[in-house]
Amino acid sequence: MNLKQLEYIITIAEEKNITRAAEKLYITQSALNQQLLKIEKELETPLFIRSKRNWQITKVGEIYIENAKKILRIKKDAYNQINDLLERKKGRMKIGLTLERGPEMFSAIYPVFYKKYPHVKIESFEMSVKEQQREISEGNLDIGFLTLQDSQKKADEHIHICSEEIILAVPKSHPLARFGGKVGERLPKIGLVEFSNSLFAIMQQGSTLREIYDKIVIEENTCPDILLETRSCHNLFQMVAEGICCSVIPISYTRNTPDVVYFSIQQEPFWEICASYKKDTYLNHAARELIKIASQYWKDKLKPFHLK
Known part of the structure; x- marks a missing residue:
């Protein structure tokens, strides 16, 4: 076993296909297959279950790959330390x-x-x-x-x-907008419960910002009407600037425009x-x-x- 062989097996596992793995490694499929067969012969057991499409890793393969990654990490750490020592x-x-x-x-x-x-x-x-x-x-x-x-x-x-504060952005047309402020100044604090009947644009499930929003509405036992879910904070701000809805956004996405005002949220969330x-x-x-x-x-x- 040599370090190159470890890289070969890890790449096959990542690509789930020997053809794609060979292309990624810039070697022929035949040469890569020979290396794989050599290791499997040494271990006396297969590392992969072959198929025309995606190869599956066997239990033995999982053990081999996990430890192969550890060995390559040790090598990388050693080289990094040596390079730093020698500047x-x-x-x-x-x-x-x-x-x-x-x-x-x-x-x-x-x-x-x-x-x-x-x-x-x-x-x-x-x-x-x-x-x-x-x-x-x-x-x-x-x-x-x-x-x-x-x-x-x-x-x-x-x-x-x-750390970055998460704040509430509200369109100027909203009834509570007259109580809002501008970023860069101390913002008035408010709970999302006050916006229970308002439309909101929020991030999609799985994002950190969505987790923050969900936690706040659960704590306040409120449920604003969700108009839009997106993967873009820029979109959130734009929806507020267009006067369509409110949103909870990171402070760095905000702009001081005549069409939007801001509040600090009661829980003072940040990420x-x-x-x-x-x-x-x-x-x-x-x-x-x-x-x-x-x-x-x-x-x-x-x-x-x-x-x-």
Whole structure:
């Protein structure tokens, strides 16, 4: 067994098909199949149940792949520590980004990072928070940039970047709008129960913001009328700005326009923006620098919303 063989088997498992795995590894299907058969002969048992479409991993295969990933992580940690010790600014990183704000953040921070680490190659993947958490736990991502609450944190490591308040946005035409305020000032506080008969646009199930909203309405024993569910916070703000409905949104999505007013919510909800990585793995200098640059990005982005 060599490390290359471990990578081969893991790739077959990920692709669930030897043809796709061979294409991804840039080797012939015949060569990959020979390596697989060699390992299975050594183990005297198959690692996969073959089919024309998707291959299934056997119980033995699951054990093999789980430990193969551990071995490759040990190798990667060792190389990262050696490169840091010798001040070699090179390597690879796989990072996770949230679906909506992640690409915007990455396009802002990568040029700064590149100037310091031009020989570190980065692969970025846009995923939901839950998808990132799964990939981090399985060792497929080096860093994930997440927005979540403490209750959503898994056993992995988390580096706090900043906290962001979740507030209520209300169209100017709403009867309670006269009591609202502007962002950047101390906002009046109100409960969502006061908006029980109002239309709302909210995030779809599975998102952190939806979990926050659901928790609030359960606590207040209220049930506003849901007009629209979306995956975009930008859409939430736009619906309010058009005078269609109210919404609960992160403060960084707000704009001081004549058509929208804002309230702090009674429970003062917030979410945490953080960087997460697998527990008991080595976070190298390049990864820490990327997180540092991301922290500055969020500090600058949220600065206009600090209280005057």
